[in-house]
Amino acid sequence: MADNAGNGRAPTRGRLAENVMHFARALRTAGLPVGPDRVLDALRALELAGVRRRDDFYWTLHAVFVDRHEHSAVFDEAFHLFWRDPGIMQRLLHSMLPQLEQRRPPEQRPEVSQRVAQALGPQTKPGRRDEDQEVEIDARLTVSEREQLRTRDFESMSPAELAQAKRALMHMRLPVEDIATRRYRPRAGGGRVDLRATLRASLRGGGAGIPLRYRMVRRRRPTLVVLCDISGSMSRYSRMFLHFVHAVTNDRDRVHTLLFGTRLTNVTRYLRDRDVDAALARIGQVVQDWSGGTRISSCLHAFNRDWSRRLLAQGAVVLLITDGLDRDPDSSLGAEMARLQRSALRLVWLNPLLRYEDFEPRAAGIRTMLPFVDDFRTVHNLQSLSDLAGALSGRRRRAA
């Protein structure tokens, strides 16, 4: 019986369809981008693959619903939560058999929707989770205790301030040249002959003579990766830097932002929100280590290990915003900085806390980091975004 079920055409009509739809909704609530089209795909895939084995069922849905490696964990949890009832596979198979297709007794419906509600709901009964999941939650709590957990409110920026900031950013030039791409754009008198345009032009003229058309290499701005310190010593500037990064993110493509204090958080997705206050509010909720200590070395290590290959591949400029005051400086800081510099097209360090142009770096962290920086900017009296944009646009100054 079960063997027929795999190739039967029933699933699209039976309870399975309903459950897959609910499951897709649960995934959507959990943050996976699962559109209605995926549900149809999933049903077709299940028809093809059959649902005789639990792992096939799992990987079939996985192939359709997941399109990022990071989402695999969410999917895994949702799957086991949603389909955990051991009886459900049995009922699933039954529901697909044509002869059992007739309407189910109504009393079974509430039970299903309750289970769905549970999967959808924010609080799940901890007693029903497996043990290692609980352990994981415990571990997370202890880590959090050590760090200073604070969620920050951001004051909103006045419209005048915003307008001024945008003006400043328009004129901002990073101390890097645009990168030549391998694409071309038409240009009279440009470097190379554009054969295709030439031929078209020649035909327009009836083939009498071949007027040459030219093209030249297109240039683009390099990818920008911002690593911003949000620890206690930087707290005065955090808000302004986030406004700055938000403006830059919405002004050009290929901008990635990671915040670090005691741990590293990628906030690029939130910064894409057009509304700066909404974006910063989301970041305030997500980032857990506001105004705590700094572990520059371990955060750079995390960046080098987890992100550098994904973000720095096509020639990226890294903008490192930190005061360089490491809570526990150790020997690995230099090595991590060296790796970062080698992976990036250019490493720019912006230090807002050093007030003098000709300062003597005394803190050990700063002295360790300086040799690996391509460009070093100190900013005194940093009050506004225009100052910041101005400082970054200034003439190139090689560090050390």
Place this chain on the structure above:
Amino acid sequence: MSADDALTVALPDSIDATMRLMESANYVADRRLATAVFLSLRMGRPLFLEGEAGVGKTETAKVMAHALGRRLVRLQCYEGLDVASAVYEWNYPRQMIEIRLAEAEGALNREQLAGDIFDERFLIKRPLLQALSPDAGGAPVLLIDELDRTDEPFEAYLLEVLSDFQVSIPELGTVQAEEPPVVIITSNRTREIHDAVKRRCLYHWVDYPDAVRELEIVRRKAPRAAAELSAQVVGFVQALRGMDLFKVPGVAETVDWTNALVELDTVALDPDTINNTLGVLLKYQDDIARVEGSEVGRILQQVKAELSAAADG
């Protein structure tokens, strides 16, 4: 391929059949990958394989082409890949000669000349167009390799190709595939691919294999290695993957290393040989410096202990 190529194999009708098919081409697939491959074949959807370098993503496409008896069309991506090198290009020198000839004959009819110039004779087909053209041996397997190396404009172009399996050539019209090719896209995730591309595909993250499967792969790809050596190599590599390295070795490195050790007439691992050949396995100086020396000895002892425990148990 020859016209009487009757080797074209029918598409598998179950996940098990897919696994057997891949195994027949000497590829040890786990069931997850086989599920994704099977669904992609049956649903006619491109398969998007993402994963670290050297886990067998490109190999999957080659194996599928081989096992299904189809032609493999490979498009290697790079930044700035454009239509002229990915889809088609006109043969300009020949076109210009054609114009001169027409001029010399004095028969200058504009309409006719345009028709003559933009004729299929002068069309140079690049991989994407090749993959859409009819083929005696069945629709080819199209491998779009390392899509993350190219840039957003090309991704956007790819959308049309992937959803309708057609390309438009302004001078000729639209070319549509009679039978859609089997499309496999790989990415090393040096950059996030746009969701619009992924939405049209089935996604699979190719992970490092577990010890059992890796040993099976080594047995097949490095058949000359002694059984003990293969087991030690796999144990050593698996231990390295647990370490905090900048780039842990992939399966390709495991196979390379085994072959290298065979060339050195090694029958069992010893610290000196490992230290001398570490460069086959680890490709970053920082990583080599971390592992070299005492760490190698420690891992090797641990691996040997585990293997003997497994043999006793």
